[in-house]
Amino acid sequence: MKTKLIRVNDQHIDASLMREAGNIIKEGGLVAFPTETVYGLGGDALNPLSSEKIYRAKGRPSDNPLIVHIADMDDLGVIVREIPENAEKLAKTFWPGPLTMIFQKSNRVPYETTGGLDTVAVRMPMHPVARELIRAAGGFIAAPSANRSGRPSPTLAKYVTEDMDGRIDMIIDSGDVEIGLESTIVDLTTEEPTILRPGYITKQMLEEVLHEVEEDKTMMRADTGQAPKAPGMKYRHYAPKGDMTLVSGDAGRVAEYINEQIDFFKKQNKKTGVIGTDDNIAVYRADICKSVGKADDEKMIARKLYSVLREMDDEDVEIIYAESFGTSGIGQAIMNRLLKAAGHKVISV
Ligand code: AMP
Ligand code: MG
Numbered sequence: 001m002k003t004k005l006i007r008v009n010d011q012h013i014d015a016s017l018m019r020e021a022g023n024i025i026k027e028g029g030l031v032a033f034p035t036e037t038v039y040g041l042g043g044d045a046l047n048p049l050s051s052e053k054i055y056r057a058k059g060r061p062s063d064n065p066l067i068v069h070i071a072d073m074d075d076l077g078v079i080v081r082e083i084p085e086n087a088e089k090l091a092k093t094f095w096p097g098p099l100t101m102i103f104q105k106s107n108r109v110p111y112e113t114t115g116g117l118d119t120v121a122v123r124m125p126m127h128p129v130a131r132e133l134i135r136a137a138g139g140f141i142a143a144p145s146a147n148r149s150g151r152p153s154p155t156l157a158k159y160v161t162e163d164m165d166g167r168i169d170m171i172i173d174s175g176d177v178e179i180g181l182e183s184t185i186v187d188l189t190t191e192e193p194t195i196l197r198p199g200y201i202t203k204q205m206l207e208e209v210l211h212e213v214e215e216d217k218t219m220m221r222a223d224t225g226q227a228p229k230a231p232g233m234k235y236r237h238y239a240p241k242g243d244m245t246l247v248s249g250d251a252g253r254v255a256e257y258i259n260e261q262i263d264f265f266k267k268q269n270k271k272t273g274v275i276g277t278d279d280n281i282a283v284y285r286a287d288i289c290k291s292v293g294k295a296d297d298e299k300m301i302a303r304k305l306y307s308v309l310r311e312m313d314d315e316d317v318e319i320i321y322a323e324s325f326g327t328s329g330i331g332q333a334i335m336n337r338l339l340k341a342a343g344h345k346v347i348s349v
Contacts, residue, residue, distance in 0.1 A: 003166055007173045021033070025050070028049055035143075041145070045079070048113070054142060068142055069124070070122060090186065097126050098201055102122075102185065105118055146163070147163050155307055157175075184202075192212060198215075203215060222339075240312045240313050251323075253349045275290055277295040288311075298328075301325065322342065
């Protein structure tokens with residue numbers, strides 16, 4: 001399959017290009033497109049064949065449910081059985097935006113889209129190109145991140161091309177994304193609203209609207225002995241090819257420990273890498289040292305994290321050490337992704 005690459009300026013959206021992209025999705029094809037979180041791989045959410053195509057293009061197991069993207073609040077009622085009051089409140093505050101909510105699904109949503117579940121995940125993104133595309137495609141786009149399964153989510157169109165060229169119909173390039181980490185997911189089908197995946201919208205922000213919000217216990221830990229609530233969470237996502245370890249503790253000690261390890265692996269002729277911050281990156285002795293920005297600029301770290309992980313792959317780094325970060329604000333989402341990338345391998349020094 002030949003993949004058509006188009007550029008769309010999000011300030012001046014070319015309506016005829018969006019119609020062309022929307023028609024591809026209406027006819028059962030796949031289009032990768034930008035959102036404010038990461039690039040998504042879109043197909044018609046109400047067409048079971050489209051969802052199967054998405055799984056095939058990603059190489060993703062088909063019991064890992066997709067998120068349905070809408071552009072208008074009126075469309076929510078088509079795909080969910082009921083809209084709980086809490087969901088309405090959250091939608092008023094955070095939609096359009098980087099928040100996904102889980103509802104009971106209506107009969108219009110095929111099980112192929114929800115990975116066999118009776119619930120459906122729904123998000124209304126804010127990115128103008130995403131919104132135009134959703135409308136042009138008929139209102140309901142199923143879209144996971146536009147990466148091959150097991151690779152970091154794409155924050156630039158060139159990463160989508162790396163993973164998807166020849167596998168999908170079209171890629172829409174609108175430059176870099178704003179947030180860089182996937183949406184916050186909140187389950188509203190449980191007694192208490194429960195965060196299944198942390199993101200830019202934090203627990204604290206949600207609690208300003210809903211009083212109390214629970215967190216899924218497996219979110220930040222691997223050793224709870226509990227099965228993850230969200231089916232997709234059992235898969236090892238966002239992993240670089242190299243063997244990655246997180247190191248936490250006092251900054252000076254962290255740098256010292258990482259350098260000792262780097263020296264050890266270099267002697268074994270392993271290619272080594274470090275993911276750190278501007279504050280420390282110059283002290284590391286690894287072959288490849290990448291900074292995700294200033295240690296106190298969490299938004300920048302979120303935006304750069306996945307491209308740094310990909311660069312480690314591009315350089316074929318075999319052993320990766322990463323500094324760990326604070327968990328306030330979006331820091332929790334950053335650590336959640338890093339913990340997954342490292343398979344929960346953390347050393348405290
Ligand atoms: P993404 O990888 O960004 O496409 O997000 C998809 C993830 O959303 C899945 O891996 C699940 O963790 C979560 N998800 C989607 N639908 C549901 C659902 N119905 N119930 C629980 N989690 C869901
Ligand atoms: Mg993903």
